[in-house]
Amino acid sequence: MSKDRYDLPCNIAQTLNIIGDRWTLLIIHEMMIGRTTFNEIKKSLTGLSSKLLSDRLKYLEEAGLIVSALYSEHPPRYRYKLTESGEALETVFNSLIYWGRHHLPKCYKKLIHASCGHEVDISYHCPHCQTNVDDLKVIEA
Amino acid sequence: MSKDRYDLPCNIAQTLNIIGDRWTLLIIHEMMIGRTTFNEIKKSLTGLSSKLLSDRLKYLEEAGLIVSALYSEHPPRYRYKLTESGEALETVFNSLIYWGRHHLPKCYKKLIHASCGHEVDISYHCPHCQTNVDDLKVIEA
DNA sequence: AATACTTAGTTGTTTTATCACACTCAATCC
DNA sequence: GGATTGAGTGTGATAAAACAACTAAGTATT
Structure with missing residues (x-):
C-alpha cells in the first residue's frame, strides 16, 4: 500500500515515494524496453531476488503504473505492461x-x-x- | 566509498548507484534551492536524521557532487555547495x-x-x- | 514413466540500511 | 550561568533487502 516515507509537500518527494524504492525504477525501465514477464525482468536485472520483484510488481500495480494481464490460466501466468503514467517516466x-x-x-x-x-x-x-x-x-x- | 548496489552495464543503474539512496536526491535538491548548511538542510527535510545527513554529505563529497568549505575555524563549520555535476542533476x-x-x-x-x-x-x-x-x-x- | 527444467512465485533466515534518540563541543544568547 | 544553536558522532532498535530453499503446474528429455 502507500508507504509515505517522505512526508514533504513536494512533487519530487511524493514522486520518489512511488518510484524511489530500490530496484523500482530499474524494473520499470526493463518493462519500457520491452520485457514483459516475470522471468524476463528478473533475468535482466542480476541481483534482484524473486521476492523483491514480486513485491515491487504488486506495489506498482496498486500505484497504477503497471497492469498485469493473465495470459495463461493453468498455471496462472501474467504479462506486465506499463500504463500511461508508467510510460510517462x-x-x-x-x-x-x-x-x-x-x-x-x-x-x-x-x-x-x-x-x-x-x-x-x-x-x-x-x-x-x-x-x-x-x-x-x-x-x- | 562506492557501493555498487546495482552491478549492471547501464547509465541508469550506475547513476542510481550514486544518487539512488534514500534521501540523497532530496538532500541535493535542498542544496539546489539554496540551503547550504547542515541544519538548514536538516530542518527542511523533516524525518531525516543527523546521522544519515552526515553520512550522505560525506558520500556525496567523495562522489564529487558537492564540496564543503570551512567558513568558521573554531568551531569548524562547513558550507556545502553543489559542484557542476551536482548542478547538472x-x-x-x-x-x-x-x-x-x-x-x-x-x-x-x-x-x-x-x-x-x-x-x-x-x-x-x-x-x-x-x-x-x-x-x-x-x-x- | 521417471527425471529434469521452466515459470512465477512464496516462505523463512541472515545481513544491511535506516531510524530514533542520546550525547559532545564550542560559541553565543538571555 | 543556564539555555539554545550549529554541526555533528555513537549506539541500539527496527525495517528493508539479500540470500536460500521450496512449491506447484506444465513442458521437455531420457
Whole structure:
C-alpha cells in the first residue's frame, strides 16, 4: 500500500515515494524496453531476488503504473505492461541517461536524434510561445 | 566509498548507484534551492536524521557532487555547495517535477516559462539540426 | 514413466540500511 | 550561568533487502 516515507509537500518527494524504492525504477525501465514477464525482468536485472520483484510488481500495480494481464490460466501466468503514467517516466529515464552520459566515468547509453545520429540535449518547450525557454522557473502550483 | 548496489552495464543503474539512496536526491535538491548548511538542510527535510545527513554529505563529497568549505575555524563549520555535476542533476529534478505534476493526485510544483508564465513541456533538442526532435532514440554508447 | 527444467512465485533466515534518540563541543544568547 | 544553536558522532532498535530453499503446474528429455 502507500508507504509515505517522505512526508514533504513536494512533487519530487511524493514522486520518489512511488518510484524511489530500490530496484523500482530499474524494473520499470526493463518493462519500457520491452520485457514483459516475470522471468524476463528478473533475468535482466542480476541481483534482484524473486521476492523483491514480486513485491515491487504488486506495489506498482496498486500505484497504477503497471497492469498485469493473465495470459495463461493453468498455471496462472501474467504479462506486465506499463500504463500511461508508467510510460510517462520516460523523461525521468532520459534525464538519468543524460546525466550519466556526461558525468559518469563510464557511459553505456546516449540519447540521439534518430534521423541524423547526433546527440541531443534536454530542453524545455513553451507551447504557448512555441519556443524553447532559457528562463525556466519552478513555482508552487 | 562506492557501493555498487546495482552491478549492471547501464547509465541508469550506475547513476542510481550514486544518487539512488534514500534521501540523497532530496538532500541535493535542498542544496539546489539554496540551503547550504547542515541544519538548514536538516530542518527542511523533516524525518531525516543527523546521522544519515552526515553520512550522505560525506558520500556525496567523495562522489564529487558537492564540496564543503570551512567558513568558521573554531568551531569548524562547513558550507556545502553543489559542484557542476551536482548542478547538472537539475534535469532529473525537472523530470520528476514534471511527472508529479501530471500523475500525482496532488501537485505542489510546476515548471513554467518565466517570461510568459505558461507551463512548459520537456523536449529534446538536436544542436546539429537545430530543431527539437520527435524521433529520440537511446543507443549504446 | 521417471527425471529434469521452466515459470512465477512464496516462505523463512541472515545481513544491511535506516531510524530514533542520546550525547559532545564550542560559541553565543538571555 | 543556564539555555539554545550549529554541526555533528555513537549506539541500539527496527525495517528493508539479500540470500536460500521450496512449491506447484506444465513442458521437455531420457
